[in-house]
Amino acid sequence: MTNTHPTPVSVLGLGGMGTELARALIAKGHPVTVWNRTSARTDQLVELGAARASDPAEAISASPVVIACLLDHQSVRDTFDDHTEHLRGKTLVNLTTTVPGQARELAAWAACHAFDVLDGGIMAVPPMIGGPDAFLLYSGPREAFDRVEPVLAAFGEARYLDADPGRAALYDIALLTGMYGAVAGIIQALALVRAEGQPSAEVAPLLSRWLRGVAAAVGVYAEQIDSRDYAKGTVANLAMQTTGFGHLLDFAESQGVSAELLAPLAELMRRRVAEGHGHEEVTGIVEFLLSKGSTS
Ligand SMILES: NC(=O)c1ccc[n+]([C@@H]2O[C@H](COP(=O)([O-])OP(=O)(O)OC[C@H]3O[C@@H](n4cnc5c(N)ncnc54)[C@H](OP(=O)(O)O)[C@@H]3O)[C@@H](O)[C@H]2O)c1
Known part of the structure; x- marks a missing residue:
């Protein structure tokens, strides 16, 4: 598919859900860079045209929009904590399931390091991603949401809730x-x-x-x-x-x-x-x- 405004996007975390998110972005014509802790899980996406990053820093550096879809809050901190300098000025969209306090903690951490975080809740299972029944809830800075909404639209309806970073998680x-x-x-x-x-x-x-x-x-x-x-x-x-x-x-x-x-x-x-x-x-x-x- 031809995308007249293809935004480079990096996806970190290629479990069942992250793989479908990356696949949906590729289908919409975005240049996609992928990273996963277990590297073999990147193979099928590389075959579809994604670039493979060898570590989180390389993945983050490749794109202005960075999607995290990891197991839990701790795995997000494990993956990103040492790479805040690469995130500066970018938008991190965290689609990992968290609780409101964790989403707020991530937002405060992002503010200290001059990047935006949007917290997202995925109301879909992997086969629904990109289809008409998928919807995703987002909270965090409105300007950041408006900026990346064309990217997020690849996953399903993108519903913005509130500036409070914890609202989507709630x-x-x-x-x-x-x-x-x-x-x-x-x-x-x-x-x-x-x-x-x-x-x-x-x-x-x-x-x-x-x-x-x-x-x-x-x-x-x-x-x-x-x-x-x-x-x-x-x-x-x-x-x-x-x-x-x-x-x-x-x-x-x-x-x-x-x-x-x-x-x-x-x-x-x-x-x-x-x-x-x-x-x-x-x-x-x-x-x-x-x-x-x-x-x-
Ligand atoms: N599947 C669903 O139906 C669904 C629906 C809505 C929301 N979600 C949310 O989406 C997120 C991912 O779900 P999933 O279904 O993709 O889970 P999954 O298949 O179990 O994948 C988990 C991912 O997290 C990575 N990971 C785990 N611990 C890590 C760590 N300490 N450091 C770095 N990477 C780590 C795994 O890497 P390895 O491959 O190396 O293990 C894998 O990429 C979860 O928060 C889940 O709640 C899932």
């Missing part, structure tokens, strides 16, 4: 947390079906459809949590839900399917009802999560 963690909660429910549901000897494949499309409908409630839940008015717009009161959910878990146990994945949620719901909030939505249990004594 939302990344929030979205992943939501995903794992859903994963727990999905696995429990498919376990129930398998325990009855039914194929999971048959219920899977129904479950997908149902979860899309359930996802529509996120906005209502958010309003209740922001306003602390957990009865606002209630469509399924907590007392009813607690009774029903208890029956689901009893059924699981009777089928020989452990209820341990979801039992903590049921317990919080029961406590909330016992404290007189049965008329509200399930969102009220957030009060237990935000107070230290949630297990009392």
Whole structure:
């Protein structure tokens, strides 16, 4: 593909995700330099036209935009700490999953060494990179984002959030947390079906459809949590839900399917009802999560 404004980009970290990021940049016509701790992982990208750097300093020096996609915050520090002089005046886009405090620490370190850091959260798995469903969250200096957005567009929708460097990491963690909660429910549901000897494949499309409908409630839940008015717009009161959910878990146990994945949620719901909030939505249990004594 012809790119009329090809920006040289370096990618450090070529695991499953970093490899797809580099591949997407090459496909968009950017001159790409790659580095990976285990050098053999650069081979397939070199075949596609990337330049191989023998160490992080060489990779950083090659491009004004440097992408990091490493295992964790520590591996980012291990890779970049000794090369701040090569980063001066450049933009480091850290797509490594971190927590907000780590993103802020990296931004403060960058400010001391006169380069910009954008922190990014990738809301995609590697095969989605460059496709219509991938979106990435960014925070850090707005000018830096505007400057490199044409590069970032290669990965998927680039969504800028805030100058606070920690915001992308916070939302990344929030979205992943939501995903794992859903994963727990999905696995429990498919376990129930398998325990009855039914194929999971048959219920899977129904479950997908149902979860899309359930996802529509996120906005209502958010309003209740922001306003602390957990009865606002209630469509399924907590007392009813607690009774029903208890029956689901009893059924699981009777089928020989452990209820341990979801039992903590049921317990919080029961406590909330016992404290007189049965008329509200399930969102009220957030009060237990935000107070230290949630297990009392
Ligand atoms: N895969 C996904 O679905 C996905 C989705 C969203 C976000 N992410 C995030 O993307 C990042 C990379 O994920 P991945 O799937 O590519 O992981 P991965 O396949 O396990 O690759 C990890 C990468 O980090 C490198 N690395 C680990 N420790 C290092 C160190 N101390 N110094 C230098 N390099 C080091 C590895 O180098 P070697 O090859 O030498 O081991 C490899 O390049 C993670 O932060 C992950 O949370 C991944």
